[in-house]
Amino acid sequence: xxxxxxxxxxxxxxILIGSGVGYIARGTQVAELEAKELxxxxxxxxxxxxxxxxxxxxxxxxxxxxxxxxxxAGGGSGVGFTSLAQKTTDIADASxxxxxxxxxxxxxxxxxxxxxxxxxxxxxxxxxxxxxxxELTMEQLGKIYKGEYTNWNQVGGNDAPIVTYGRQSTSGxxxxxxxxxxxxxxxxxxxxxLAGNAEIVQSVQSDTNGIGYCGVAYTxxxxxxxxxxxxxxxxxxxxxxxxxxxxxxxxxxARKLYVYTNGFPMGATADYVAFILGPxxxxxxxxxxxxxxxxxxx
Amino acid sequence: xxxxxQRGRRDQNLKEFFVEKLLFTSATISIIVVILIFAFLFSQGxxxxxxxxxxxxxxxxxxxxTSVIKPExxxxxxxxxxxxxxxxxxxxxxxxxVVIAVYIGEIAHPLEKEILKPLVELLAGVPSVVYGFFALxxxxxxxxxxxxxxxxxxxxxxxxxxxxxxxxxxxxxxxxVITSVPKEYxxxxxxxxxxxxxxxxxxxxxxxxxxxxxxxxxxxxxxIGETMAVLMATGNAAIVSLNVLDSVRTITxxxxxxxxxxxxxxxxxSALFALAILLFAITFxxxxxxxIVIRRLGGSRR
Numbered sequence: 001x002x003x004x005x006x007x008x009x010x011x012x013x014x015i016l017i018g019s020g021v022g023y024i025a026r027g028t029q030v031a032e033l034e035a036k037e038l039x040x041x042x043x044x045x046x047x048x049x050x051x052x053x054x055x056x057x058x059x060x061x062x063x064x065x066x067x068x069x070x071x072x073a074g075g076g077s078g079v080g081f082t083s084l085a086q087k088t089t090d091i092a093d094a095s096x097x098x099x100x101x102x103x104x105x106x107x108x109x110x111x112x113x114x115x116x117x118x119x120x121x122x123x124x125x126x127x128x129x130x131x132x133x134x135e136l137t138m139e140q141l142g143k144i145y146k147g148e149y150t151n152w153n154q155v156g157g158n159d160a161p162i163v164t165y166g167r168q169s170t171s172g173x174x175x176x177x178x179x180x181x182x183x184x185x186x187x188x189x190x191x192x193x194l195a196g197n198a199e200i201v202q203s204v205q206s207d208t209n210g211i212g213y214c215g216v217a218y219t220x221x222x223x224x225x226x227x228x229x230x231x232x233x234x235x236x237x238x239x240x241x242x243x244x245x246x247x248x249x250x251x252x253x254a255r256k257l258y259v260y261t262n263g264f265p266m267g268a269t270a271d272y273v274a275f276i277l278g279p280x281x282x283x284x285x286x287x288x289x290x291x292x293x294x295x296x297x298x
Numbered sequence: 299x300x301x302x303x304q305r306g307r308r309d310q311n312l313k314e315f316f317v318e319k320l321l322f323t324s325a326t327i328s329i330i331v332v333i334l335i336f337a338f339l340f341s342q343g344x345x346x347x348x349x350x351x352x353x354x355x356x357x358x359x360x361x362x363x364t365s366v367i368k369p370e371x372x373x374x375x376x377x378x379x380x381x382x383x384x385x386x387x388x389x390x391x392x393x394x395x396v397v398i399a400v401y402i403g404e405i406a407h408p409l410e411k412e413i414l415k416p417l418v419e420l421l422a423g424v425p426s427v428v429y430g431f432f433a434l435x436x437x438x439x440x441x442x443x444x445x446x447x448x449x450x451x452x453x454x455x456x457x458x459x460x461x462x463x464x465x466x467x468x469x470x471x472x473x474x475v476i477t478s479v480p481k482e483y484x485x486x487x488x489x490x491x492x493x494x495x496x497x498x499x500x501x502x503x504x505x506x507x508x509x510x511x512x513x514x515x516x517x518x519x520x521x522i523g524e525t526m527a528v529l530m531a532t533g534n535a536a537i538v539s540l541n542v543l544d545s546v547r548t549i550t551x552x553x554x555x556x557x558x559x560x561x562x563x564x565x566x567x568s569a570l571f572a573l574a575i576l577l578f579a580i581t582f583x584x585x586x587x588x589x590i591v592i593r594r595l596g597g598s599r600r
Binding site for chain 2: 004076168169190
């Protein structure tokens with residue numbers, strides 16, 4: 001074969017391979033309910049708060065159903081909703097409710113998000129273990145994160161600048177915190193915006209002037225940060241984010257955790273959602289540190 | 299004989315023609331791709347300027363695109379973040395890089411060169427997320443121990459890790475340029491009685507200056523466009539502060555963080571593209587200025 005023909009052949013083969021790969025790579029899952037076993041792939045994306053428990057759910061479910069493969073990713077509740085609307089995920093994990101614009105975008109794209117409440121979560125406020133403070137009011141917490149308080153001595157601590165750590169705007173925790181603690185005001189400009197709950201805990205661990213917020217599950221595994229007690233007002237009792245306090249509403253910063261699917265799910269996805277809401281899934285939820293709304297207390 | 303010769307020559311001419319056209323097409327395609335990228339950026343980013351003025355975008359001091367009360371799209375803190383990190387990185391990497399390049403090119407024994415050059419190029423191949431991870435976990439702690447600061451994710455952290463990433467780029471190219479200075483120049487210099495150091499300073503460096511500048515420019519391009527490492531290392535606080543121990547937020551990190559959640563076609567979406575245009579414009583201007591300097595330096599050598 002001459003040089004030119006060889007080149008041409010290489011080009012054609014290259015194009016064929018490229019388009020073949022592209023064709024296979026698009027699309028999410030084809031779940032089939034067989035007579036005996038479930039099989040298919042499920043994509044689960046979204047909330048970083050739910051990431052630990054989502055991974056555990058996926059692991060346990062895949063043990064029982066080896067023909068189903070579940071891929072779990074984070075990115076934040078915002079990312080989950082965008083992916084659901086673009087049909088690049090089957091399940092969107094979320095630590096906040098879907099917003100009206102996101103709902104509209106999804107519906108415009110032919111996606112009908114259905115909300116499933118999978119649990120209850122509290123937001124822990126963490127500081128360095130050497131911090132003199134043990135509790136804060138909701139108002140003080142809000143002012144710290146809005147930038148109105150800049151020194152620890154304004155809330156009863158040492159004379160040191162307050163360094164705040166938070167999540168990025170893709171995070172459901174960020175949105176929830178802004179809505180409920182800041183009353184929809186802006187975060188202070190010098191708020192450090194980190195990618196995940198674990199990063200916040202790690203940063204506060206090594207910053208004596210730091211304060212951060214994260215899901216309660218992230219303060220479980222023996223990390224060395226101090227969890228503050230929060231009181232609703234200056235005269236109320238200060239509560240720590242224990243399971244009991246979150247469940248009975250005493251701890252002021254609590255929220256529901258959700259997963260969203262496109263319409264009512266079918267096949268393996270339906271079975272997986274049923275697993276999450278069922279006794280095994282809810283037990284895993286509580287083991288990781290969240291609170292189940294479904295299980296009955298004994 | 300004649301007929302065959304004619305046919306042979308005609309075949310060869312045809313082949314030449316094809317190769318020439320193929321190469322021309324490849325070159326044009328790359329130029330067209332750049333133009334198309336810019337056109338795409340511009341078309342997606344322009345809508346934002348219908349709602350906010352260019353002045354507001356370029357001089358606004360607050361970047362709060364998801365604010366519930368009033369979204370703000372001021373790019374000054376982001377521009378500041380990019381510039382301060384790049385400045386720190388270049389301040390560290392240019393002298394270090396040139397010195398290392400001179401060492402490898404001029405002073406090292408051939409055996410040392412064999413080991414050092416591949417090692418430096420290995421550093422250039424490490425993925426940026428690995429550097430980011432290192433900066434997040436280890437470098438931040440070192441800086442914290444060195445300066446006693448409590449805010450470990452800051453501009454200095456980002457600048458230093460960026461310098462570590464840029465040095466191999468500069469060294470690689472600069473060393474190639476230095477080695478390619480003709481042997482005759484060095485021999486002539488030594489023949490005239492100059493010492494090794496004088497030769498390097500008066501002959502080798504000036505004649506490789508355009509190439510070294512090109513290497514620095516490449517490093518600058520890498521520094522200004524780096525996303526992953528600075529995203530993990532700088533703390534992402536959109537503020538303007540000349541204190542290098544404060545957190546900053548770069549343009550690239552902003553685009554990387556906010557793109558996954560932005561609604562297609564929204565104002566925020568266009569604003570992110572406007573940031574990309576800004577970055578593109580800065581790189582373009584710097585490249586152009588540097589190419590003028592390089593040409594002038596290169597010309598005076600003739």
